[in-house]
Amino acid sequence: xxxxxxQTPLVEIKGxxxxxxxxxxxxxxxxxxxxxxxxxxxAVHAVNSVxxxxxxxxxxxxxGESGCGKSTVARLVAGLLTPTNGEIHYDGTRIDDxxxxxxxxxxxxxxxxxxxxxxxxxxxxxxxxxxEEPVRHHYPSYSAAEVRDKVTEVxxxxxxxPSWAKRYPHEFSGGxxxxxxxxxxxxxxxxxxxxxxxxxxxDVSIQAQVLNLMLEAKESRGLTYLxxxxxxxxxxxxxxxxxxxxxxxxxxxxxxxxxxxxPKHPYTRALLSAVPQLKDDRPNHIRLKGEIPTPINLPQxxxxxxxxxxxxxxxxxxxxxxxxxxxxxxxACHAVEEDRLDQDVIGV
Amino acid sequence: xxxxxxxxxxVKFAMRDETVTALNGISFDVAKGExxxxxxxxxxxxxxTGFSLMNLISRPGFVDRGEILxxxxxxxxxxxxxxxxxxGDKMAMIFQDPMVTLNPVLTIGQQMVETLxxxxxxxxxxxxxxxxxxxxxxxxxxxxxxxDQYPHELSGGMRQRIIIxxxxxxxxxxxxxxxxxxxxDVTIQADIMELLLExxxxxxxxxxxxxxxxxxVSQMTERTLxxxxxxxxxxxxxxxxxxxxxxxxxxxxxxxxPQQTLPGRKLRQIPGNMPSLTNIPPGCPFxxxxxxxxxxxxxxLPEIAQYGEVQVACHEVQRLQAEGERQEQNA
Numbered sequence: 160x161x162x163x164x165x166q167t168p169l170v171e172i173k174g175x176x177x178x179x180x181x182x183x184x185x186x187x188x189x190x191x192x193x194x195x196x197x198x199x200x201x202a203v204h205a206v207n208s209v210x211x212x213x214x215x216x217x218x219x220x221x222x223g224e225s226g227c228g229k230s231t232v233a234r235l236v237a238g239l240l241t242p243t244n245g246e247i248h249y250d251g252t253r254i255d256d257x258x259x260x261x262x263x264x265x266x267x268x269x270x271x272x273x274x275x276x277x278x279x280x281x282x283x284x285x286x287x288x289x290x291e292e293p294v295r296h297h298y299p300s301y302s303a304a305e306v307r308d309k310v311t312e313v314x315x316x317x318x319x320x321p322s323w324a325k326r327y328p329h330e331f332s333g334g335x336x337x338x339x340x341x342x343x344x345x346x347x348x349x350x351x352x353x354x355x356x357x358x359x360x361x362d363v364s365i366q367a368q369v370l371n372l373m374l375e376a377k378e379s380r381g382l383t384y385l386x387x388x389x390x391x392x393x394x395x396x397x398x399x400x401x402x403x404x405x406x407x408x409x410x411x412x413x414x415x416x417x418x419x420x421x422p423k424h425p426y427t428r429a430l431l432s433a434v435p436q437l438k439d440d441r442p443n444h445i446r447l448k449g450e451i452p453t454p455i456n457l458p459q460x461x462x463x464x465x466x467x468x469x470x471x472x473x474x475x476x477x478x479x480x481x482x483x484x485x486x487x488x489x490x491a492c493h494a495v496e497e498d499r500l501d502q503d504v505i506g507v
Numbered sequence: 508x509x510x511x512x513x514x515x516x517x518v519k520f521a522m523r524d525e526t527v528t529a530l531n532g533i534s535f536d537v538a539k540g541e542x543x544x545x546x547x548x549x550x551x552x553x554x555x556t557g558f559s560l561m562n563l564i565s566r567p568g569f570v571d572r573g574e575i576l577x578x579x580x581x582x583x584x585x586x587x588x589x590x591x592x593x594x595g596d597k598m599a600m601i602f603q604d605p606m607v608t609l610n611p612v613l614t615i616g617q618q619m620v621e622t623l624x625x626x627x628x629x630x631x632x633x634x635x636x637x638x639x640x641x642x643x644x645x646x647x648x649x650x651x652x653x654x655d656q657y658p659h660e661l662s663g664g665m666r667q668r669i670i671i672x673x674x675x676x677x678x679x680x681x682x683x684x685x686x687x688x689x690x691x692d693v694t695i696q697a698d699i700m701e702l703l704l705e706x707x708x709x710x711x712x713x714x715x716x717x718x719x720x721x722x723x724v725s726q727m728t729e730r731t732l733x734x735x736x737x738x739x740x741x742x743x744x745x746x747x748x749x750x751x752x753x754x755x756x757x758x759x760x761x762x763x764x765p766q767q768t769l770p771g772r773k774l775r776q777i778p779g780n781m782p783s784l785t786n787i788p789p790g791c792p793f794x795x796x797x798x799x800x801x802x803x804x805x806x807x808l809p810e811i812a813q814y815g816e817v818q819v820a821c822h823e824v825q826r827l828q829a830e831g832e833r834q835e836q837n838a
Contacts, residue, residue, distance in 0.1 A: 363763055364759060367763035367764075367774040367776035370774055371774050374771070375773075389692070392765045392766045395766065396766070396768065396770050396771070396774070397770075430694060433694045434693060434722065435696075435722030436722055436725070437721055437722050437749055437766065438725070444701065446698065446701075447698075450662050450664055450695065451692075
């Protein structure tokens with residue numbers, strides 16, 4: 160991977176936006192206001208001008224709480240959803256406006272692993288059928304023996320005995336199913352894998368097995384990951400870089416070592432402090448006011464202002480832009496920019 | 508005397524062709540005002556333990572043997588009428604998913620007043636006033652208005668607070684919380700846990716916290732039980748168990764956490780899976796996944812016994828302790 164041009168990122172996301180219309184029919188859009196009917200549509204602002212790069216060979220983790228738009232970002236990049244605005248470039252070419260046919264050759268380079276291995280494998284297909292299908296589709300020139308060899312090779316590499324290939328998904332445990340789902344993504348020799356909460360449906364001891372497998376695959380196959388998760392301890396372990404999302408906007412992007420040792424955005428700090436620590440006696444939890452607002456009526460200004468202890472009038476009127484910090488991280492916060500985060504308040 | 512005393516509790520499920528043992532002879536105590544954590548992976552039997560304490564096991568499940576003494580009275584043998592007096596009043600339960608625990612067609616107020624009237628001779632107005640006080644205790648803003656709202660109008664964190672308020676309505680002596688924050692986000696989880704801890708401490712309420720999250724157990728509880736395949740395999744003070752686990756499974760569970768390994772390194776995983784309850788291996792249930800297993804482990808079930816500060820069910824624990832000490836001396 161060294162000889163490739165390391166300067167250009169593998170995936171570039173530029174000003175990505177996604178809205179989901181809530182009122183779709185004509186009648187749904189009608190409102191009765193001040194004695195007359197008007198038409199208005201409400202939309203869920205799931206992703207709001209997200210700009211991110213994924214470099215070759217890295218594992219970019221996208222973290223945030225439910226409703227922050229992290230899964231929507233994953234689905235947009237995978238081409239499962241069409242963005243409302245913005246661009247997605249893969250290896251230098253724009254992919255978000257491509258037709259299905261034009262996307263075909265790229266599909267085998269970009270693969271996705273989903274959260275729930277109980278739902279992502281077809282219960283009526285044997286493991287062999289499920290794993291052979293993508294190989295046949297993307298490599299039509301392969302002979303039956305070549306397809307079989309490829310599937311066997313991948314099954315071995317994820318630690319699933321190839322002699323189990325004639326079994327059905329229900330005969331496997333959750334951890335084994337997730338291995339099979341990973342195997343299915345690996346059969347077509349992808350270079351980029353989008354994993355949407357791949358371990359959150361699994362037990363602790365099984366999570367470690369699956370994470371190890373994904374790390375191994377990264378090393379041996381030179382993969383690049385976009386890893387969506389809500390679990391910060393996994394991020395610290397697995398991610399080389401982290402993007403923190405709140406209400407569809409990026410708060411902070413940093414190397415994971417930098418983010419965990421020196422979080423800057425008030426939301427990142429609150430999020431890190433909320434993780435229950437194993438050995439720490441005294442939880443040093445920063446309490447946030449209220450709960451995440453709905454993404455239907457986005458507040459003006461900074462999306463985090465309603466829960467932020469440092470919000471002032473500027474935060475309430477002007478949305479902060481991501482600004483480069485001396486240590487290389489990107490932070491979208493007026494308080495960080497103006498250097499008015501009070502260390503003492505944070506420590507309490 | 509302890510508030511709750513469970514002795515040799517065995518719960519079985521009668522399946523079509525065989526009877527499955529979900530809980531196998533577990534014994535533990537909870538003192539008044541004590542906070543106990545029950546940890547384990549799915550299928551370990553921790554939720555069944557919680558349900559059986561309230562005598563909520565229903566067919567095809569049944570309590571095969573053992574007793575659950577609450578304040579000296581056996582819950583297993585209680586009549587329906589006595590159970591109704593106990594549930595909600597002396598013992599309350601908080602379930603995992605706040606989205607499904609509340610009745611969607613009744614207002615918050617109706618559900619709270621209903622609980623109070625079922626147990627106490629009160630007027631509706633008095634019950635309403637108690638409900639408002641309890642909602643205020645769990646930091647619900649403008650509780651008077653909330654009483655007339657329906658569950659769907661509230662967020663997940665808010666609903667879980669209301670469920671905690673309902674659990675506290677009749678000032679129970681013991682709260683059983685089964686994964687109370689698993690369905691919630693981390694920042695909300697931290698809030699709810701802080702609240703639960705504060706309420707248990709200020710009202711001297713006992714807590715049984717059932718969870719898979721060792722971090723939560725570490726911050727919330729004084730004592731911990733670790734369960735595996737329907738048995739308690741390690742029990743003791745939470746600090747001891749987290750800092751110096753004795754059973755190889757507990758060690759594996761703690762070592763498997765990402766924060767126990769340097770970033771990017773291979774995690775120390777436990778090989779294999781938890782056995783299914785229909786197919787528990789002979790001897791120690793953990794032996795196929797255990798790196799220290801001997802022939803004895805493969806044939807004879809280890810009894811839980813006291814070793815130093817903690818109780819452990821493992822044949823090899825003394826050998827492992829000795830080896831650990833030797834390594835420490837060498838280092």
